[in-house]
Amino acid sequence: MGRRPTREELVIIIDLESIKYPQDEIAEILKKFNANLIDKKTISELIKNKRRELKQKIVDEVATKNKARELKFQAKQQEFQNKLREIEAQKQALKNQNYDISVVPTDEVMEAEIIQEYPDETPVEIIDFYERREFDAMRFALQKIAYEMVGDKHSRQEKDKFKKIMTYFAYKDPLYNDCIKKIIGIVAKNEGMLQTQIYQYFKEYDSEIMRYVLYFGGELGDIRRVKSGRSYKLYTSI
Secondary structure (H helix, E strand, O other): OOOOOOHHHHHHHHHHHHOOOOHHHHHHHHHHHHOOOOOHHHHHHHHHHHHHHHHHHHHHHHHHHHHHHHHHHHHHHHHHHHHHHHHHHHHHHHHHOOOOHHHOOHHHHHHHHHHHHOOOOOOHHHHHHHHOOOHHHHHHHHHHHHHHOOOOOOOHHHHHHHHHHHHHHHHOOHHHHHHHHHHHHHHHHOOOEEHHHHHHHOOOOOHHHHHHHHHHHHHOOOOEEEEEOOEEEEEOOO
């Protein structure tokens, strides 16, 4: 500009830079503004439109990423199903020849059947997080589902279905398994202790993580939780 911008111009510059407007375009907008070719209202509309564009771009990128993950999962699922059919054909051929079907390599059977382990209707992103060992992301997704299940928004059948999914993956969470072993030992010495009292033994984790472990500990039957006021009493025995 060749001079120090006015306060009004500075506000416009900051707003435009916040939405990643190129410097040459900012200079052109200021030039038009100072020449009274556009007003603040017009600039505000430009900013709104740009923000909408950026937001849509982010939405599109996320959708593309999720679609790619879903396609990858579907391809992997198809690969395993093909492998399973191949092994079943081998078994049948061996039966027809009166051979022992146990000669089919066990690791091949397990590899082909691994996709069958997941509960029906498991969200693709949870499977993806689990298979990539992104347990923090998986844990967050499970907690989100757990919170959504509270109340009357979902039927008992839906809640049972998602409970099966949640407990399946929580059981495979290394953090859960590490913490619950310690919790069982602590509770065994303090039967009936309040859930809030357990937090002091796990200062390396925040209370949200501990609620996650204790909730699924109860759901998986590793501990027993009994409602007590705004907290729960913890027991090791049923």
